[in-house]
Amino acid sequence: MSQESSNVPQVTLTIDGRSVTVPQGTVVWKAAQLAGIEIPIYCYHPKMPPLGACRMCFVEIEPMQPPVAKPPQTACTTEVREGMVVHTDTPLVQKARKGTLEFLLINHPLDCPICDKGGECDLQDFTLRYGPGASRFDLEKRHFQKPISVSENILLDRERCIACQRCVRFTQEIAQDNGLIMLQRGFRTEVGVDPNAPFDSIFSGNVVEMCPVGALTAKSYRFVTRPWELRRTPSVCPGCAVGCNVRVDVRVDRILRLTSRTNDDIDDGWLCDRGRWGYEPVNDPARLRVPLVRRNGELHETTWDAALDLVAEKLKATVVQYGSQAVGGIGSTHTTNEENYLFQKALREGLKTNNIDHYHGRFPAASQGAMPWVFTGTITGIDHAAHIVLLGADPYTRQPVLDLRIKKALRNGAKLTVINPEPARIDRLAARVWRNTPGSEAALARALMHVVLAENLARGDMAAGITPDYRSRFQNDTPERVAATIGATADDIRALAREIAGSDGAVILYDEMTTRQPGNETLAADAFELALLTDHVTRPHAGVGPLWEDANSLGARDMGVLPDVAPGYRPIKSPGMDYDAMLGGGVRALWVMGANPARHVDPALLDKLDFLVVQEMAMTETAKRADVVLPALSYAEKIGTVTNLERCVQPLRRALTPLPGARADWEILRALATRLGLNWAYRSPADVLTEIASAVPLYAGLTRVALGDQGKRWSFAGMPEVVEVR
């Protein structure tokens, strides 16, 4: 925002006697908001273009040539101009607002006492502040059948609808996905669903949050509470690597809903349904509450002390008997940075092993690269990208809110290329869609480099240093060779290469798990090198890198939950075993924190272990095979930090009273570390973060205070210069 607005001329106007200076093109409503003056709105939404439909935001603007008085104007559609004098509280404005509210209420049922929105309803609030005390309408209201289902998760009460079109416009203009439409006209107007296109968008929940009244309600939230009974805590969605900011609304001991806590740099104010309604595991009555120990083949309840003693004893015994190489740990892409940091520290210092890893995509050894494998651009940078290439990535299903960013970029004129073995929803909006054979993405990246080199299109720092040797590396990667597996012609591939090479800003994204496809062993490096050759690594509105799977996938790497690097990607002299090696019989005792390897490997492999300890919230397939199960807390019950896919470190706050009996992973780790002979004095994750900030250069200076509410992005400043990729 600041980048864009700095070039725009500023305009100074007066609103209710207060002088306010805003960029040209700002609407009066926004200027008033900046001046701290409320102007009521329904149809207007700061994330969408003005509509001017609800006629609520009337203000009086002094005429340029008095005494020609003008009728009140709508503040959401009127752009500011220099010297404008605006009044928001004149008799004319008061009457106009009263008039609109009276109109809205003539057909609005007075079922506030049972309406889920009651207490946080804009119609209630604005009526109280600006409305008439009583209605003069004493005739027959319009009636509709009470709530109808518009989607799997959402109900619509058409009587309550004030036809502001926020929901319809969101689905059509922002989500650009199957959604809601306006039906009928005039007083018969209603919101509805196109019978040929069910409202099955993964972004559907946003319409519930945007609805200014109780017309659209979530089935999960219906009649479960009144809003004033909720305790609201800022947090971060645990659903995926985007790290959308959420507010966790809790009543007594249950999460009742997540709502957006707008962070323009990350989520732009939106959530996906997976994140919004994915809180049930936290509330699940079947969650683990008591430590379990296997006796005679069955898991039995035990005390924390007994369980922890047993774990420490077994791990130590394994080391004594078989050496440090016989133990290993699998860390988590869901737990916090602090916990992952402590996890690797406990293993490295307490058990003297580097057998540490987590489930992740295939990247060249972290110790070999000069920089971490990470998206080099920013989420907001995507907004103004000229070209976007999805190379085996489907954000809509995997990192959904990023899909909205891509659509925003498309609205700004970006050109999208989708290379994906499977059809994806975004295909419809793409300029190119190539159905490739799984595992051919890396070969495509090399073919693109072949074209760039063959046609002398390289730019940036790399261009000068291209040697004949280097050139020969991609000699055989001709577009002709890969065309068939890519589902495009060689000319198509050449066209894409030229486009990327000439682009003002190309964003090249691949899903981290795409790198696991046989054939894609070098995808991460190849994609990076392609961006390097075409100068898109650090260019504004450009970038290359993986889209991670989980909320703290990047954090786990940053914290050194990897066999070959310590926290901050510091290389280790004697790397340990990786994920597959540990599970494939490499270790005898395995310590698992917040991970479920049974999903990825043959569960029978877990049965072969001498000893398996699992820290987990629920009885997963892995926990079922454990010798000791230690009940852990969810993201909502503890503090800590997580790092999203664009390197933004964000704080979690305790939203929910911890489940009795369960403990936070960091507490479990601290207790075990003590039993392993380590002298840890951490009082809370905040102490751990302090240590991380000094031990991990990328996280230097990060304290809970510095992170504020919306986190801080670590930069490449602490990294060595990029010199060479391979």
Added chain:
Amino acid sequence: MAEQMRVVTKDIDVPGIDTLAVYEQHGGYQALRKALGMEPAAVLEEVKASGLRGRGGAGFPTGMKWSLLAKGSPKPTYVVCNSDESEPGTFKDRMLMEKLPHRLVEGVLISAYATGAKQAFIYIRGELALAARQVMRAIDEAYAAGYAGKNIMGSGHDIDVMVHRGAGAYICGEETALLESLEGKRGYPRLKPPFPAVAGLYGGPTVINNCETLSTVPAIIANGAAWYAAIGTEKSKGTRIFCLSGLVNRPGNYELPIGTTFRTLIEEFGGGVIGGKQVKAFIPGGSSTPMLPADKLDISADYESVAAAGSMFGAAGVIVLDEDTCIVGAVLRMTEFYRDESCGKCTPCREGTFWLVQLLERLEAGHGRAEDIDLLNDICDNISGKSFCPLGDAAATPIVSSIKLFRDEYIAHVTQGRCPFRARELATAGNH
């Protein structure tokens, strides 16, 4: 019987004038030929000099409208003919399209040439099936004869003309809703600015003219601006097709010079009120213009005089209400129309018209209260100037103007507890 002045409707009664051959025999497409021999700017100047004002209702000078088109837009310029004639009391465009389709096509082609548009659309009200068929046939004939399409009349200019039929919404007569509809979207009016002249159809500079306006253009080009400007009054030039309806003996379309009095129109052309009754009131420009009392019948029917009398010339849809017409009932009928045709986009129009109809129903049924009359006025005040587009203002107009003129009638409905006119009707019926 007095004679009409046939400028736009010239030769309308000639058999077969709707075919190209007959139209050509009567000078058809000569104006286009003449225009193509002129510079586009000269054609525009001619229209400007003629003083022609838009016949759709707003009366905006046509030449000026064309000259406001944005220059240098990267997007194409479009000409759109608004033939979505839906205002209660108007039926002139329908007649022009049904009987003189080639004149409209010729006018459209000339305006496209003058404005530099290569594509013109004629947006025809969905219900006017015959009109649409006639215009489409005329376009086909014009293409076949080389008047439309590529290199028209060997001039090197390409102009395509296409008919788009509406889907049955009054709101699509509002020019920006029309553009939305033309683009295949729901007929909601657009936010202005940008105005269509800057960013209209598909974002291109767009001129939107009424059917009668464009049908007038050939006569202006053929006979010259001076000839046209000599007709009418000093400020309101030319002729208008008056759509005379209501309780008159000979309702219909009458093309007369602007400045004819309403009395002449009603008495000489319309044959007076049925049964020799008195005029109680008349609506001069279509139902969305304020009604005027009988003592205004002698004013000159031109933009300025009608405005001075407190109404608007509008689309010249003259509706006559006789002495036995119940004003409340008539206004109720009009308000129902606006309620049903409100697009529903903005709150005051959507909800206000719903409320107004219920109140008027109550009054007409004799269950009204004295305070309902002021309530009607206040609701209208909350709609007028507060709604998104002029439809809301239009809906309020019949009510506000009728209460101003005939408050007594409203009060009578309340005090008598029934409609005085309905009661009289019933009494008369009982005598038989």
